[in-house]
Amino acid sequence: MKKWPFSFPHHPLGLLALGLISVPFVGGDFFAYQIGLFLIYGIATQGVALCWGRLGFLPLGHALFFGLGAYLAGGVLKASTKEPMWLFALPIALLIPALLAWVLAFMVFSRSLRNGPYFSLITLAMSMLGFLAAQQWSEVTGGFNGLGDIPEVAGLDRYSSFYWVVACVAFCTTVLLSILVKRPIGILWRAISQNEDRLQLFGYATDRIKANAFAFSAFLAAMAGALFSAHQGIVTPQALGFVLSTEFVIWAAVGGKSSPAGALLGAVLVGYASAELRDFFSFWEVIVGAAFIVVVRFMPQGMAGIWINKQEQKNSTTNDPPQLAPTSSAPYKVPDLIFDGVRVTQSGVKILDALTFSVNGPGIRAIIGPNGAGKTSTFNALTGRLPVRGGKVSIAGIDVTGWRAWQVARLGIGRKMQIPSVFSELTVDQNLHIALWAGRMHGTQSLQRSPLAWNTKICDEMLDLFSALKDQRHVTAGLLSQGHRQALEFVMTVLPEPHLLLLDEPCAGLSPAETHRMIEVIQFAVQRLGAAALLIEHDISAVAALGGDVYVFHQGKLLAQGLLAEVQNNRDVRAVYAGAKK
Amino acid sequence: MDRRHFLNTTVATTALSVAPNIFAASPLKVAVMIPQSGPAGLFGPSAKACAELAASEINSRGGILGRKVELLFGDAGLAPAEASQAALKLWKSGGAEAVIGMHDSAVRGALVGVFKGQVPYFYTPVYEGGECANGTYVAGETPQQQLEPVIPWITAERKLKKWYLIGNDYIWGRNTNAAGKNYILKTGAQVVGDEYLPFSVDNFDASVARIRDSGADAVLVSLVGGASVGFNKAFASFGLSEKVLRLGTLIEENTLAGIGIGNAKNLYSSSGYFANITTPAAKAFAQSYSKKFGPQAPMLNGLGQSTYEGFLMLEAIARKAGSLSVAKMDAAREGVNYNSPRGAVTIKSRHVEQDVYVADVDANGFRVVKTFSRVGSGQTCKA
Amino acid sequence: MTMDSGVILHGLNITYELATLSLTTLGLAVVFGLLGVMNMAHGEFVMIGSYAVVAVQQLGWPVATAMPVALTICGLLGWVVERWLIRPLYARPFDTLLATWALAMLLRKLVEAIWGKGYRNIEIALPAPVNFLGTPYPAYRLMLIFLAMLILVFLYFWYRKSSAGLRVRAMTTNPVLAEALGIDTKKLASQAFVIGMSLAGASGVLLSPLIRIEPGIGVDYLLDAFFVLVVGGLGTLAGFTGGVSVIGGSQALVSSIAGQTSGYAVVLIISIIFLWLKPDGIFSRR
Secondary structure: OOOOOOOOOOHHHHHHHHHHHHHHHHHHHHHHHHHHHHHHHHHHHHHHHHHHHHHOOOOOOOHHHHHHHHHHHHHHHHHHHHOHHHHHHHHHHHHHHHHHHHHHHHHHHOOOOOOHHHHHHHHHHHHHHHHHHHHHOHHHHOHHHOEOOOOOOOOOOOOOOHHHHHHHHHHHHHHHHHHHHHOHHHHHHHHHHHHHHHHHHOOOOHHHHHHHHHHHHHHHHHHHHHHHHHHHOOEOHHHHOHHHHHHHHHHHHHHOOOOHHHHHHHHHHHHHHHHHHHHHOOOHHHHHHHHHHHHHHHOOOOOOHHHHHHHHHHHOOOOOOOEEOOOOOOOOOOOOEEEEEEEEEEOOEEEEEEEEEEEOOOEEEEEEOOOOOOHHHHHHHHOOOOOOOEEEEEEOOEEOOOOOHHHHHOOOEEEEOOOOOOOOOOEHHHHHHHHHHOOOOOHHHHHOOHHHHEEOHHHHHHHHHOHHHHHOOOOEHHHOOHHHHHHHHHHHHHOOOOOEEEEEOOOOOOOHHHHHHHHHHHHHHHHHHOOEEEEEOOOHHHHHHHOOEEEEEEOOEEEEEEEHHHHHHOHHHHHHHHOOOO | OOHHHHHHHHHHHHHHHHOOOOOOOOOEEEEEEEOOOOOOHHHHHHHHHHHHHHHHHHHHOOOEOOEOEEEEEEEOOOOHHHHHHHHHHHHHHOOOOEEEEOOOHHHHHHHHHHHOOOOOEEEOOOOOOOOOOOOEEEOOOOHHHHHOOHHHHHHHHHOOOEEEEEEEOOHHHHHHHHHHHHHHHHOOOEEEEEEEEOOOOOOOHHHHHHHHHHOOOEEEEEOOHHHHHHHHHHHHHOOHHHOOEEEEOOOOHHHHHHHOHHHOOOEEEEEOOOOOOOOHHHHHHHHHHHHHHOOOOOOOOHHHHHHHHHHHHHHHHHHHHOOOOHHHHHHHOOOOEEEEOOEEEEEEOOEEEEEEEEEEEEOOEEEEEEEEEEEOOOOOOOO | OOHHHHHHHHHHHHHHHHHHHHHHHHHHHHHHHHHOOOOOOHHHHHHHHHHHHHHHHHOOOOHHHHHHHHHHHHHHHHHHHHHHHHHHHOOOHHHHHHHHHHHHHHHHHHHHHHHOOOOEOOOOOOOOOEEEOOEEEOHHHHHHHHHHHHHHHHHHHHHHHOHHHHHHHHHHHOHHHHHHOOOOHHHHHHHHHHHHHHHHHHHHHHHOOOOOEOHHHHHHHHHHHHHHHHHHOOOOHHHHHHHHHHHHHHHHHHHHHHOHHHHHHHHHHHHHHHHHHOOOOOOOOO
């Protein structure tokens, strides 16, 4: 029996509802009309806050979707006065901007991880193009004068009863966003903003996640725009332009970009205050500018930052009993890994020089070699982090040269980074769950509560081995010591049950005792998974303890391969390490 | 009207009727929508001053329908959505019973949609024509007014053969040039170029080059604000002002200040008002203005002064209609006339028949060189 | 008027547009191109430069003092802004963007408060049109064109050949290593920022007789400059000239064929395409 979500702990939402209801009674119909306008803007602001505060990319041109929704809805409403059937076309007014947003975001994000600031500028430029188009295309949009005479919706008087529609929608979006933030998708969003690289290595197609989120935020903006057209009765090109886009950003910043209620209230408070004080105080915008600078410099979470953060950590765990997670969709067999003449160069330096080696069957292998030998670069080339300029990489017979990190991960490859890479602002528990969901959570499951309670046997076993982690499940990962962070990342690497593990110096920074422990755990895990593992290690005693084949890399090539003793006696290897005569 | 508002008005009325006052009834609140920010913000101060002057003069005459005029100002320089918010506030919350608007057409469209003929709305600045909504009354000049008599006169005076038309790409620019083209062709002259620029442009060299290439001897300038300043300065800097004449319908004192008198050779402006008009009515007005506001007063110009015209129009129609209800005013408006600093004005078809002045520029600024009396607006509103 | 003089006039017009675009973009090229700071207040510094001339005229000082006044104000402001606003936010590019945008708003409002929103005109007797290659062309614009070319040549030699330029290049390619070698990157960054802002102010002074001067002109200069740098690529002179040519050239070309709106739209579209496909621009540092 699902618990009714509006129970006691959700205080801020209850207060919001109370506030919204009391507006017309406290200030009169006209006051409610004015607040209604800023609630509408607030919904669009929530869209901006979602992308910026949760996912970490900043849409600078969000008014494009707001204005598109406004013009489309306005057109539909006007047409419906002659032909009521047109009203059924209203949802299209919301879906077209969302679709446009999805396409835009997908095209940009799928090209590279580093496109964040460029994305912002693209949205800005598109907003300006939209503004230009709205001004010029007067036959359709009414040009400079705008699209006027938009009728009221369903006979609701825009100066009195329409307020309730707006308030209702604003409340619903706030509730929806507040709920989503606590669902798995919300945790994934935050993970993207903290460490998108890592998330991709688990097999999450982050470009799609970002595109979906952006499309959703555009949908919110378009919905706000549709309300705007009914509320105002006229839509002009300013609804699409640069100025409104930046106002959304300011309201999100001041109100609180990580809080849906904060973003809404930011728009209402700052926006309404601006509209009022502008008449009395001509330096008002100077104050807003100064306040904005202060917020950006000293209060990145805005006004809402003060109390929302504490709420978040408490509410993000579930009280549901743990259930067994569904099986992973990763392949069951240990894939064969073949590097065939792989060449990687950067800025003229040869990093991998026609590297050729292969790994077949389960078991741990070690990769050793001096600094700059290309060990980590091999992993990077395999997981799509370095562009391959020649040769072929294949996994289980599939040519994966140039594949992206998440595509490779989905073939059952797990990777642990050299510097422990976890989601530092999420708790240990949330970190583990993200790894657990990889390959198991599909479709709309990320919107449901159940994945929050998932567990697997391996997870329990790993946590038994690292009891320190078990005790710190609710600690923020960034606060863990180096050793615990290594442990956490290792456990996370194991949880998706990959069959080829790439471990990059898992014992770096560990004391001898911790190193010993880690090796034991690695051996246990690899055997438990029936997987193959490639371990980059500098500590020869650790390599010795592992047994198994050793690959020696040097200057981007495979120098020698075999058991440790063989390799240690190899003349070329000795020459490289000890500088013997050629 | 909800109970709260009704209560407020009743209380206010009662309070006023108790106070000793030459005005019998409650004050008449007039909402004045002028640009206080944005690109047209520079006209705000002069419009505000003219509105205040109008109100004080009207009040000294006994007010409108025996009621003292009280001004409520709203910022029309914002985007139409925000400007209509401001107007709405003055109307619904502030109790305004008439609206005087000196702002662009986009805001006008928004306000007409908001008011829906429920409150008398006086639109005062130069505009493109075509406003016929219920309850609206237009004091502003139309392209027909500013060009129909002027183009034949100036073509004959200066023996012009080829005209080039340039304007900002929106309804006022295009309508003005379209009307101008008509009149130009009727005089037998040619139109050798017709181009439109968006507001964001501030480099006009290409346009100036094209004007030069076209061999035009006159240019009809339907540019606004910064575009007008930029274009005219560039025009002069390429040496074209010696040989090619310019005529504009929205070149007022502020724009001239931006252009610079040195760059205004052979520049003509056609308008319903200039600060330098020497008719007795205009001079008296200028004197009252400087007396009330002193030497630092905002510079008088056609757009700011049009706000004053709006008040005179309101006063005249209200007097004839005996009421402020839109129905009665609409019924009474046709043929109402009054005298203003611009001359004798008659209301026809929601617009005004007024005098049109053509000025060129000398060392002191605008100098009226020709006056056309009682020029019709060329607008016909059916209702 | 012969056909040739028409062509020459159009050619000069395009060259002039490219020259002014170069001058107004230079400041941002230093700040964004070299330091990676998205300074949204760049246009306002150009605007302040123009207002310096207005102020100087109002005070009755000789016009020649406008340049030093503008350089001082912009330099000082640049130093303060770099120290208190930019430096703490170096690691947060979005926040820098927003903080500088707020700064732009502040500067605009301050100028409005002092001088009002009206247009200002510079009362300066510009020299009469000069006959250049058979066509009359305003002398002042010619001077600006030559000045822009001179500055570009100077920059080329300075950046490529001087030791200061070498240090700057070191800092931009590998700041950590540069610091390790004893280059004071903080001071260099501060200096670069100050220089960038002063260049912006200087361009405002130079352009003041030719443009409309009002508090809101900053945004257009900012956006044009951004797009030039995005398309051309940050941090190289070739990128700078490439970006100016592509943006300025395409705008001029399309405008003369299809009108100014289309010209501006084309600039936006080109910028979007570059931001999407080749965000490092044509000539990136890589």
